[in-house]
Every structure is written in structure tokens, then in C-alpha cells.
Amino acid sequence: MAIRKKPNWKAPRIGAAELALLETLSNASGVSGNEAAIRRIVQEEINGLADDVVVDAVGNLLVTKKGRGQNLPRVMLAAHMDEVGFMITGDDGDGIFRIETVGGVDERTLAGKPVWVGEKRQPGVIGAKPVHLTTASERSSALTLDALRIDLGPASAKKARVGDWATFATEFTRVGPSLRGKALDDRLGVTTLITLLKHAPANIDLLAAFTVQEEIGLRGARVAGYAMKPDIAIALDCTPAMDLPRWDGSENTQYRSKLDGGPAIYVADGSTLADPRLVTHLQAVGDAYGIPYQLRQPGSGGTDAGAIHKTRDGVPSISVSVPARYLHTPAAIARLDDWKNSLALLHAALTHIDRDLLKGAR
Amino acid sequence: MLETKDLLKQMIQVSGLSGHEAPIREVIEPAWKPLTDEMHTSRLGSLHARKHGSGPAPRPSIAIVTHMDAIGLIVKQIDSEGLLHVDQIGGLDPRVLPSQMVMVHTQGGDLPGLLVMPPAHCLPEEDASGAPQLKHLRVDTGLRPTAARRQVRVGDLISFASKPVELDGDLLAGHSLDNRASVAVLTEALRLLGRRKHAWDVWAVATAQEEETLFGATTSGYALRPTLAVVIDVTFAKSPSAPAHRTYDQNKGPTLDWGPNTHPKFHREMEKLAKRLEIPVQEAVYSKSSGTDAILLQVTVEGIPTVVVGIPLRYMHTPVEVVNTKDIERASRLLAEFVSALDETFMDKIRLDKTDEN
Numbered sequence: 001m002a003i004r005k006k007p008n009w010k011a012p013r014i015g016a017a018e019l020a021l022l023e024t025l026s027n028a029s030g031v032s033g034n035e036a037a038i039r040r041i042v043q044e045e046i047n048g049l050a051d052d053v054v055v056d057a058v059g060n061l062l063v064t065k066k067g068r069g070q071n072l073p074r075v076m077l078a079a080h081m082d083e084v085g086f087m088i089t090g091d092d093g094d095g096i097f098r099i100e101t102v103g104g105v106d107e108r109t110l111a112g113k114p115v116w117v118g119e120k121r122q123p124g125v126i127g128a129k130p131v132h133l134t135t136a137s138e139r140s141s142a143l144t145l146d147a148l149r150i151d152l153g154p155a156s157a158k159k160a161r162v163g164d165w166a167t168f169a170t171e172f173t174r175v176g177p178s179l180r181g182k183a184l185d186d187r188l189g190v191t192t193l194i195t196l197l198k199h200a201p202a203n204i205d206l207l208a209a210f211t212v213q214e215e216i217g218l219r220g221a222r223v224a225g226y227a228m229k230p231d232i233a234i235a236l237d238c239t240p241a242m243d244l245p246r247w248d249g250s251e252n253t254q255y256r257s258k259l260d261g262g263p264a265i266y267v268a269d270g271s272t273l274a275d276p277r278l279v280t281h282l283q284a285v286g287d288a289y290g291i292p293y294q295l296r297q298p299g300s301g302g303t304d305a306g307a308i309h310k311t312r313d314g315v316p317s318i319s320v321s322v323p324a325r326y327l328h329t330p331a332a333i334a335r336l337d338d339w340k341n342s343l344a345l346l347h348a349a350l351t352h353i354d355r356d357l358l359k360g361a362r
Numbered sequence: 363m364l365e366t367k368d369l370l371k372q373m374i375q376v377s378g379l380s381g382h383e384a385p386i387r388e389v390i391e392p393a394w395k396p397l398t399d400e401m402h403t404s405r406l407g408s409l410h411a412r413k414h415g416s417g418p419a420p421r422p423s424i425a426i427v428t429h430m431d432a433i434g435l436i437v438k439q440i441d442s443e444g445l446l447h448v449d450q451i452g453g454l455d456p457r458v459l460p461s462q463m464v465m466v467h468t469q470g471g472d473l474p475g476l477l478v479m480p481p482a483h484c485l486p487e488e489d490a491s492g493a494p495q496l497k498h499l500r501v502d503t504g505l506r507p508t509a510a511r512r513q514v515r516v517g518d519l520i521s522f523a524s525k526p527v528e529l530d531g532d533l534l535a536g537h538s539l540d541n542r543a544s545v546a547v548l549t550e551a552l553r554l555l556g557r558r559k560h561a562w563d564v565w566a567v568a569t570a571q572e573e574e575t576l577f578g579a580t581t582s583g584y585a586l587r588p589t590l591a592v593v594i595d596v597t598f599a600k601s602p603s604a605p606a607h608r609t610y611d612q613n614k615g616p617t618l619d620w621g622p623n624t625h626p627k628f629h630r631e632m633e634k635l636a637k638r639l640e641i642p643v644q645e646a647v648y649s650k651s652s653g654t655d656a657i658l659l660q661v662t663v664e665g666i667p668t669v670v671v672g673i674p675l676r677y678m679h680t681p682v683e684v685v686n687t688k689d690i691e692r693a694s695r696l697l698a699e700f701v702s703a704l705d706e707t708f709m710d711k712i713r714l715d716k717t718d719e720n
Binding site for chain 2: 092096106108109111112113114122123124125126127128129130131132133134139140141142143147149151152153154155156159169170171173175176177178180240242243244245246247248252254260325326329330331333
């Protein structure tokens, strides 16, 4: 059945409050395995909104917001709370610490950055040998974890310990039409999900999962999917926009997604094949509502959908991501318009979900 | 010192790349104004401020020389996506550049930017996974292509935008502490000299272009003809992966640098005074070049007796340089004491054609 735009439909707004929430979330520290600070912010934000709020055995925050009516489709939306970062793994003394990365951080982006260490966010830096003392051959090999240390200063030698987590100390900023921050992946998704909870459509039971440990193997979503027993699942995430010009001017055919292209609808990635009925549904809604979207180029990578679709006897799943450049580095860049369009597409798509959507064979 | 520390934090939040020092000069000028008697800017952009001594005119003078310029980048090209290709100003290791926050200084105002390494598939295969190279790095301003191309021009300067971070134990981290930590030393020394008598004139000099040409120091030396000169610059502090024999401790005082750019007797006098006053100092040696303004200042006009004082700095030429403000304090005290002890006998004491009596 063709989708017609509902005349009274209005997209939830992204205004000052939503941007402030994104800023708070992006600046907060929540490396995989240590999502508590993020969970606290989300819990406070959704206080009083939901029918049921549970923190499960691994730290997922599972929120149920029922629609109006019986036997409504159970639609799970998942956004991961965790971000990539570091763990302190060695103490060299005098405030100098060894680190390992958590999640897929490019080690080449570590040198020369300020960091926050531990629960109290002790400030420190990752330095590098002065260029004057390096040789040309040294400079031709990348700086890897072997050579890099977090320096808190000798006076703070006891203020961090092995096992503490650390993040890049990047402050969220708006730059022109863009958003810049350390953890847009996936605090954009988290903020989108909070906003959808605040504007939940009445035609579905909305199952909001704020998940843990996505960056180290989609681990939180696996149990969240099992617990929530959804009919449909959508992962709200960030996807790499690798849309920069190539060095020789030849066409960039492996861009994955593009900034200003709108929300990226997944067809296939490294962890799942999206349910074609959901791909069609999202496209049809985008077309009917005049909301720009793009199809993410199939390729590697994965989202919480990759874990959820395999839970119980299988869950038709898909991902919708905000495209962002430079993910898994100290600072990513996304366009505000792409975020707005992602929220609009998701909200409109939810209002058109009914039991008939999955009637046909996959 | 609190006032000087605040000034230092302010100084490491402004640009002022080599050859384009106006933004930093405009911060130093008002700080030096109440501490000195006259001030002017040289034709190359160095700042000269004189504090008069109490001796009879014509008075000898001592110049305390600190370069104020900083390292950074410059726009070389703007591509179809509005991303900026860059070249460097001053010495940089490209491996510390990916994901740095920068400020692009355009004619229409400042634009925050992000230095980035393009994804692997956008680079030639042989460069995709190794050390980041300057030719491949880009600045993303977050603007759409047309807006970026409209606002940014080739030749626009790019400075680091990392904010000052205070670490426990009197440490301050940030960019351009090379050499604004030394400008802070000089400023604090002027403050101390305001409370004590000194016979000689003092020229406070903030030089231009040290990181590229050293021409600020030599032209200021020519213009001011000081009787003596002290160059203050940062030196390498001990830090992970830096060789121990070429680095010095933090929080153990400034270094007094020994080598060909240094006047040997002037150096020894400074050392003796530090010992007498129980101000901790470390002896640093360099075999050929001090790597500072002293290189050219020493051989300006008929030659200027020069010494080099170093402030140990970790991670030099990265945006997270770290200095211990206690070392700044100690260096400024040593300088102020040295200046106020200068009398009519000093030049005779350091004559190279006289054999040491002791």
C-alpha cells in the first residue's frame, strides 16, 4: 500500500534544548564498559516519560513506552551509549601511564591530544617527542601505542590507576552548518532516541534500548534484543562519511555515505542484511514526506542491528544512521541538517508502522 | 606571579605565527606598558620596551630577548569539497597533526577547523596506512564547499586552537608555550624590577620570526645595540621517549646553556649569582647551535655578549606542550636579581682578553 503523508504530521524539532543535550552527552565520558555517566544523563532526561524503565544485568537502559491500544507492533529502537576511548593499562610512575585503545580508534590520531582520565576526569595530555629530536626515518613510521603515554604530571601520579578509562578531552562545538564533537557516534543516536521517546507515536509500543558495549562487538544489544522481544528493530547510529576527494582527483567510489545526503539507510553491512521490507518502508516514507535520505553503500562495519536481528527466533532489523566524517577519532563532524532529517524520517516511519508491514514474505 | 600566569594563559590562546605577530604583540603591549618607560614596534614587528635604570646617562643596557612568534600552518590550496590543503610555518612533526583543533584566520574572520587525515581509500596505496604526511592532511572547517571556498583564501594562516589545560602541581599545558613561557619570564622579571633599583637600562624585547628566520633578533640587536643580551627560550624537558641525555628536569629551575652562542664569562657570572641566591639552575650544553635567537643576536653589529636561559618544556612543538610555572618563577627571579646587580664594573669582569683571577 502506498504511503501518503499524514496531513497533521510534524517532525519533532531539534532546537536549543536538543542541541544542549547533545553537547552534554558528547562531552561526557562513556567508554565501552563504563557507560554509567551517560546512563545517568539519559535516565534524568526520560524521567516520567515511560511506562517501564529497567537497567539490565550488563548496564543497558531499557525503556518501554506503550502506544494506545492492544496488540500493537513492538518496535525496538536501539542507540548505543558507549564511545571509543582508552583504558589505562600500565603505570610508569611520575604521572606517566600506558594505555590501550577501546574500540576501533586510529592510533595515529592520539599524539598531541588532551585527555580526561577516570571518573573525576583528571586532565592529562598525550605528548610526543619533540620534532627537533626525531630523525627523518622515525618520522616516516606512525606513532603507535608503544611510544605514546598519558601524562598527568608528577603531582597526579596517584590520581589514576590501572583499569581507569580515559577519553579525548574534546569539547563539542558547532561549526557553520556542522556539529563537531568526540562522541557524536553515538550520542547523536542517543539524543534522537530520547527525542523520539518524548514524541512517541501512539500506533506502536516503543521499546527504547540505550545499549552498552556496541563499539567492542555489539554486546549490549544482544541481550537487550532478547529481553525486549521486538517485532521490528531499528538501530539509530552514526555511519562514516568517507566522502573526501581522492588524492588524484579520481572519483571516490567508496564513500560509504555522504554529508548532506540525509539519513543513511542500511541495506547490508558487515554484521547484517537489513530486512528489505524495512528498507522499502523507510524509502517510501522519505519519498512521501519529502525527507532526503541516502542508501548507505554496502560494506564493512556494523550496528546494534547486527546483534538484535539474531536474537530469539530472529528480528526483522535495519539501521538508520547520521553520516559523520572522522568517526573514531578525537573529533567527528556531522551536519545538523542530516540529523534533523534522520529524526524526521524515523518519526514519520514509526507513525506508518502497523502489523501489515511485515505480512509479506521477506 | 598569579598575574603573569593569567597573562601566559591569555598568550597561549592567541595566534601570532612567524611573520604575523600582531595578535600576540597586542597582548604583550598592554602587559608591558605599566612596567616600562617607553615602547615601540620594530620594522619587522618585534616589540621593544625600555625600563630606565638609575645610573648616570648614557647608561649601558641589557636586552632580555624572548621570541613571541609561534609555529602553525598556512593554506596552500582549497579543493572541490572546500577542504584546505596546508603547508607548515616552523618545525612540525606531521604525526601530531591529525585531529587537531585549529583556527583558520580569514579576511572575514576566524573559522574553527579540524586537521584531518583522509580515509585510506582517498590516499595513494603506499601512504594509506603509514605515518601521516603533511601533503595529505586537510583542514575541515565544517562549512559546505561553496561557503568554504568563498571565505578562505590561499595564504590564510592557521593556528592551533587547543585551550590551556592546568594540570596538578603547577603544570600548564597548551600550544605556543614555546616561547610564550619565556615572555612570561620576562614580564615577571620586569614586575620584580619595578620593586627594586637597577643602574642599567633594560630592554624587554619580544622578537618576531624566530621559528622561521631568526631575523627578529638580529634586527632588534642592530636597532637597540644593547651592551649585553640574555635570550630566554624553551628547552627540552625529560619526557617519555625523549633521550635522557638531551633533556632536563622540570621543577629544577631554568637551564643555563653552555656552548658557542654563549659568552663564557657572562654565563659563569649568571651561574655564580644563581648559586649565591640558592636559585636552582641546570647546566645545559649544546655543541654547535643553541637553536635560539642567540644564534644571530650574538653576531649582530660588532658582536653582543649573550647568554641563553632555557625553560624546560615537555612535548615541544606539539599543541600540548607542558611547562612547570615554578621554573618560570625561578627564571624571572634570577633575571631580576642579575639585572639589579649590574654595575659599572661588570663589563670589565667579563672581558675575554683578561685571564681569570680566581
